[in-house]
Amino acid sequence: MTLNELLADCRVPVLGLCAYSGTGKTTLLRKLLPTLNERGLKIAVLKHAHCNFEVDKPGKDSYELRKSGADQMLIASSKRRALMMERPVEGDPDLKELLAMVDQSRVDMILVEGFKKMPLPKLELHRAEVGKPFVFTDDPLIQAVACDDATELPADFALPKLDINDVDAIADFVAQFIARWQPVALQPLGPSCDSTERKQLSVKQGLDRILAMVTPVADREQPPLKHCVNRVLADDAISPINVPQHTNSAMDGYAIALDEAHQSGRRYPVVAEIFAGYAYDGTLQPGEAVKIMTGAPIPAGADTVIMRELAQEHDGQVQFEGPLERGQNVRPAGEDIAQGQSALGAGQRIGAAELGLLASLGLAQPSVWRRPKVAIFSTGDEVCSPEQALQPNCIFDSNRYTLHGMLTKLGVEVLDLGIIEDNEAAMITALESAAEQADMVLTSGGVSVGDADFIKDALAKLGRIDFWKIAQRPGRPLAFGTLNETLFFGLPGNPVAVMVSFLQFVQPALRKMAGEQQWQPQMMRAIATEPMRSRVGRTEFHRGIMQLGAGGQLEVKTTGQQGSGMLGSMVKANCLVVIEEPLEQVQPGDPVWVQPFSDLL
Ligand SMILES: Nc1nc2c(c(=O)[nH]1)N[C@H]1C(S)=C(S)[C@@H](COP(=O)(O)OP(=O)(O)OC[C@H]3O[C@@H](n4cnc5c(N)ncnc54)[C@H](O)[C@@H]3O)O[C@H]1N2
Numbered sequence: 001m002t003l004n005e006l007l008a009d010c011r012v013p014v015l016g017l018c019a020y021s022g023t024g025k026t027t028l029l030r031k032l033l034p035t036l037n038e039r040g041l042k043i044a045v046l047k048h049a050h051c052n053f054e055v056d057k058p059g060k061d062s063y064e065l066r067k068s069g070a071d072q073m074l075i076a077s078s079k080r081r082a083l084m085m086e087r088p089v090e091g092d093p094d095l096k097e098l099l100a101m102v103d104q105s106r107v108d109m110i111l112v113e114g115f116k117k118m119p120l121p122k123l124e125l126h127r128a129e130v131g132k133p134f135v136f137t138d139d140p141l142i143q144a145v146a147c148d149d150a151t152e153l154p155a156d157f158a159l160p161k162l163d164i165n166d167v168d169a170i171a172d173f174v175a176q177f178i179a180r181w182q183p184v185a186l187q188p189l190g191p192s193c194d195s196t197e198r199k200q201l202s203v204k205q206g207l208d209r210i211l212a213m214v215t216p217v218a219d220r221e222q223p224p225l226k227h228c229v230n231r232v233l234a235d236d237a238i239s240p241i242n243v244p245q246h247t248n249s250a251m252d253g254y255a256i257a258l259d260e261a262h263q264s265g266r267r268y269p270v271v272a273e274i275f276a277g278y279a280y281d282g283t284l285q286p287g288e289a290v291k292i293m294t295g296a297p298i299p300a301g302a303d304t305v306i307m308r309e310l311a312q313e314h315d316g317q318v319q320f321e322g323p324l325e326r327g328q329n330v331r332p333a334g335e336d337i338a339q340g341q342s343a344l345g346a347g348q349r350i351g352a353a354e355l356g357l358l359a360s361l362g363l364a365q366p367s368v369w370r371r372p373k374v375a376i377f378s379t380g381d382e383v384c385s386p387e388q389a390l391q392p393n394c395i396f397d398s399n400r401y402t403l404h405g406m407l408t409k410l411g412v413e414v415l416d417l418g419i420i421e422d423n424e425a426a427m428i429t430a431l432e433s434a435a436e437q438a439d440m441v442l443t444s445g446g447v448s449v450g451d452a453d454f455i456k457d458a459l460a461k462l463g464r465i466d467f468w469k470i471a472q473r474p475g476r477p478l479a480f481g482t483l484n485e486t487l488f489f490g491l492p493g494n495p496v497a498v499m500v501s502f503l504q505f506v507q508p509a510l511r512k513m514a515g516e517q518q519w520q521p522q523m524m525r526a527i528a529t530e531p532m533r534s535r536v537g538r539t540e541f542h543r544g545i546m547q548l549g550a551g552g553q554l555e556v557k558t559t560g561q562q563g564s565g566m567l568g569s570m571v572k573a574n575c576l577v578v579i580e581e582p583l584e585q586v587q588p589g590d591p592v593w594v595q596p597f598s599d600l601l
């Protein structure tokens with residue numbers, strides 16, 4: 001069994017914990033589960049046990065009834081429920097069947113303990129004193145190794161290494177694993193589903209081929225900070241200063257040096273008053289206080305701030321109520337970002353928060369990548385510019401406008417070449433000129449099998465273009481390749497297909513070209529509130545409306561009719577519902593993946 005077969009039906013990430021006995025797997029899990037719960041993550045644990053384990057006790061009804069011959073014993077109260085089944089099997093129980101028994105709609109992931117040999121992504125736990133060999137050397141599915149200080153890893157060890165005693169670091173790893181996880185249907189399919197055999201590419205296969213062809217832009221620019229919104233950082237933003245610059249007060253109050261002599265009722269003479277933006281030049285002596293405002297630097301000698309509400313000042317002296325703790329209400333210099341630390345990594349797209357952060361470091365002209373230039377045009381004699389009167393049998397050109405909108409939001413430079421006449425000579429001239437001026441050329445229409453699709457002949461003469469069929473709907477036909485050095489996408493003509501293909505393929509390509517690193521489409525789980533039909537073997541993108549349900553859970557319904565020419569369905573929608581290849585039908589109550597539009601639409 002392959003990983004894809006084992007996990008094909010899993011709606012949540014599955015991670016194995018693999019270790020030899022004595023490594024402390026269960027001890028770690030007992031600490032890890034509350035840590036993950038604190039982060040809002042609900043975890044199911046699936047554990048392999050020795051063959052004749054018992055969970056209930058002799059004398060209990062459930063035990064006796066099972067021993068009397070109940071094939072399945074389901075016991076439930078208002079707090080919990082347990083199902084015991086007698087299922088003798090040869091060898092290990094079937095993990096795929098067990099995973100299907102977990103109520104996946106209620107958890108964020110399944111941790112599997114045991115089942116060491118199964119093709120699962122796993123975290124290896126290792127302690128040197130147990131004296132056992134590593135598992136990762138023979139198991140390519142090990143994602144990381146958590147080990148103790150005494151463990152000596154080989155020199156060529158290239159996986160993430162975690163400290164087995166650092167539960168927070170392991171929880172971080174698990175949280176990242178969940179965040180990065182994609183359902184099997186959106187991952188590369190195994191060899192049996194390769195294009196040569198099935199004539200269609202999966203969404204992931206298409207995207208992988210596209211991304212392999214994309215080279216990020218290489219020229220840097222240093223525009224003024226306000227012009228950097230939606231640009232991509234070319235270098236790490238290294239902080240030239242400590243933020244905050246000085247150790248300062250987190251409260252309006254009084255700064256003192258807290259010493260042994262402090263006791264409730266002790267009177268401190270107030271020797272100065274410091275406002276934010278000013279400093280106390282002297283050194284505070286034991287027993288003295290300065291009145292201090294939020295953000296003002298803590299004077300030399302002081303180490304503690306007491307908020308004004310807990311202080312009484314009379315005749316130039318102040319006393320404090322309640323117990324004091326040294327260091328309270330003091331924000332150390334560099335607490336937010338230390339001088340020399342990388343505040344933002346190269347490849348980060350700059351949004352409002354990043355812009356503010358760069359400003360807070362005084363980086364007024366960060367180095368960013370130049371914006372990719374994208375040429376767009378529409379094809380088809382029936383396509384008419386909205387600036388002109390509609391001709392008989394024609395339609396207005398909407399694709400150039402949806403493309404323009406999405407490209408603008410992506411922060412690229414758009415070169416709009418208009419509508420190109422449906423003849424080969426016009427097509428060749430337009431494509432040549434577009435390829436010379438831009439990093440990417442985008443067209444819509446003419447990539448399916450129609451007779452009057454001159455673009456195909458023009459492309460064949462000018463570049464190396466493949467005509468793909470993607471196992472998706474809408475957006476099945478897709479042309480992709482190069483015109484000299486310039487990337488070319490021929491998107492299908494249907495207006496919704498254009499947008500869906502842009503979101504799935506052009507967007508990731510352009511983000512990579514723009515220098516963005518580590519971008520992943522946002523994916524969320526929502527509960528379907530109506531049936532959605534799909535066809536096994538293709539990924540369907542339904543236009544969805546997601547909203548919070550009465551129970552506080554994200555719910556999604558479709559916008560109604562899903563014709564790939566109906567732009568109204570995109571207008572009503574706020575997300576795409578992604579129905580993965582293996583699914584035929586989504587029923588109300590089923591969890592589904594949704595891709596919110598917030599990024600681009
Ligand atoms: N025999 C087959 N017919 C079709 C197939 C197929 O596999 N076999 N695939 C269908 C699918 S799926 C799609 S999508 C379309 C894509 O076809 P083309 O890329 O060749 O696009 P056109 O035929 O030129 O146009 C399709 C549709 O879209 C309208 N259109 C085109 N450009 C614009 C524009 N700029 N603004 C608004 N609307 C536009 C055009 O008028 C057509 O109605 O092919 C199916 N057929």
Ligand code: MOO
Pocket residue numbers: 472473474475476477492494496497564
């Ligand atoms: O790409 Mo087409 O939209 O599947 O009609």
